[in-house]
Amino acid sequence: MRKHKALIALTIGAAVALVVSGCSSGGSTATKQDPKAPLTIWVDAARQPQAEAYAKAHPSEKITVDVIDATQGVNTQKISLAEKAGSGVPDVVFIGAPDEAANLAANPINYALPLNKVVPKNILDGFPTGVLSRCTFSGQIYCLGNDLGQTVLWYNKPLFQQWGYQVPTTFAQFEQLGVKLAKEHPGYNLGTINGRYGVDAFFGSSGCPVLDTTGVSSVKINTADPKCTRVGDVIGPLLANGTLSTLDLFDKTYDDQIAQGKVVAMVGASWTGDFAFKPMTTNSGTSFNAAGKYTAAPMPTWAGETTNWSGAVGGGIWLVSRTSKNQKAAVDFAIAMTTDPSIAKTQTTYPAYAPSAKIWLAEEKSNTWYASDPTAVLQAAASKINPAEGYTRYETQLLDSFNATVIKNGATNMSGALTSWGQQAAAAAKSAGYTVTK
Structure with a gap:
């Protein structure tokens, strides 16, 4: 895992200079603007050093940085209460569970400021298409991406060579690999599909319409769609033979399997190497050492597709308040947090902003832990996040229902x-106030 470097006062002139003077007014015209109004920023502990460095470099802006609980749902609840009270609403907030954007952009909270007219187009264009589309509702962009969890195929390179296995380039080949692995090396697996690791990585990359938002309160859900059934056709046999695990990635039992070198390959997020394989095989008390073993290959391609789409597992976002009294300064801050080169060098996960990602990738190239350099694969996957995977207010229920249906019964039916799953997903979406279509 990359260690944070000491962060000095940020010099963000290059990034903030791109903010044109005409973009200080946004979707909110009801709140009178005051360029001297102080800013309140909510961040998690990981973002605190960058936010405080920005505040130190801009003393005239009177910025207060509050470190908050990043647990999913906490920010939404606190902002909702502050909105009702009419005070204490943060001007900018970091959201580590980005599906919360769907709550914060909709009534009755209506917190998030549409960013289309307040962030310059050249900045917005610097984010890969699938990144901002996830928080775009009815043509309005409500977030700036902080980091990505684009998916790739992680695999144990020397083990593939030892066993004579070919890296799959299609999901048909991935299924064939699982069948072969079960016969030749029982006890080894090709990763896990529990929860978001199945929904976001497999069904998300396929474009299965379960999170396909068409508006802030409208969504397509149809698990009979071929983009869903083709996933079932691949994972069903592998669930049945045990080469796809039904355990959560960070479940202790599955951690032990990683530590023992039992994971031959995994469709996983860009952070899987640094935050799953690496820590779970370091000082694990086993003879397996993952150093020099794993690297990334491109996502396999789903049947009928010409693009090997990526899913997205994780990735934080920044939102700006539509009732901020100093929207220009708030937007400047959010732009800095997502585009500043100094921050890119300190990030532990893949930056969402493409120019920042290039800086991060240059640093990552020197990481000798991998079996081979994964950076080109990670970069390519970042631009292929399937646009059918949006942020919704019912994602937690969707994941729970996935585990109760596909994980529980998919091996046999x-x-x-x-x-x-489709029925439960539609019910959850309707309960969250969505109009559901197929």
């Missing part, structure tokens, strides 16, 4: 499991 995938068709029935997908049907049941």
